[in-house]
Amino acid sequence: MLEEEKKLLVEYGKKLISTGLTAGTGGNLSLYDPKKQLIAITPSGIDYFEMTEADIVLLNLEGEVIEGNRKPSSEWQMHLINYQMRGDEIRAVVHAHSTFSSILATCRRDLPASNYMIAVAGGDDVRCSKYATFGTEKLAEYAFEAMQDRYACFLANHGLLTCGPTLKEAFSVATEIERLAGLHVGASLLGKPVILDKADMARVHEQFPNYGQ
DSSP: HHHHHHHHHHHHHHHHHTTTSSSTTOEEEEEEETTTTTTEETTTOOOOOOOOOOEEEEEEEEEEEEEEEEOOOOTTHHHHHHHHHHTTTEEEEEEEEOHHHHHHHHHHOOBSSGGGGGGGTTTSSSSSSOOOOOTTTTHHHHHHHHTSSSSSEEETEEEEEEEESSSSHHHHHHHHHHHHHHHHHHHHHHSOOOOOOHHHHHHHHHHHHOOOO
């Protein structure tokens, strides 16, 4: 089941490494099929360049394994809660341990609107969640809380979480927020970054739907 979704997860798992969004076996990816109400998620602790479609695990919305011989990602609850609560708009979740996002998360800081492109995350900032141990239900709850009305959040002392209607879009948000986190950290070394005000960001959000082709 979900053969196309499995192929995409294998493909984008390699991209997590090649784009520098994570290292080793860190991070995880998932896709949701609302018709079948099934989640395809990457397995726990397998090298992305060795991972195959057979390693992808399928879960139902109760978190039960429906298909697969591997253990699902330790963060499966963090993916599940978003599909349970936002399944009408979210079809993909990306979790990364990217450097600059993790720096801000380690300082437990939000990313403000120091650059207009923060609008890709759906608001005027990217919030940092409260801290909880990895792989726990509490972390899933805190991450969901931080990502409400957004497509990205930081996980305190941990990393970055993004979502979207497709895996391509969720991954794009992850790469852009990591870039913006780098800009913000760099600007902070020179002084205090100038933050765009609500009126500036309102105009950005107004024009954003017409951005691109």
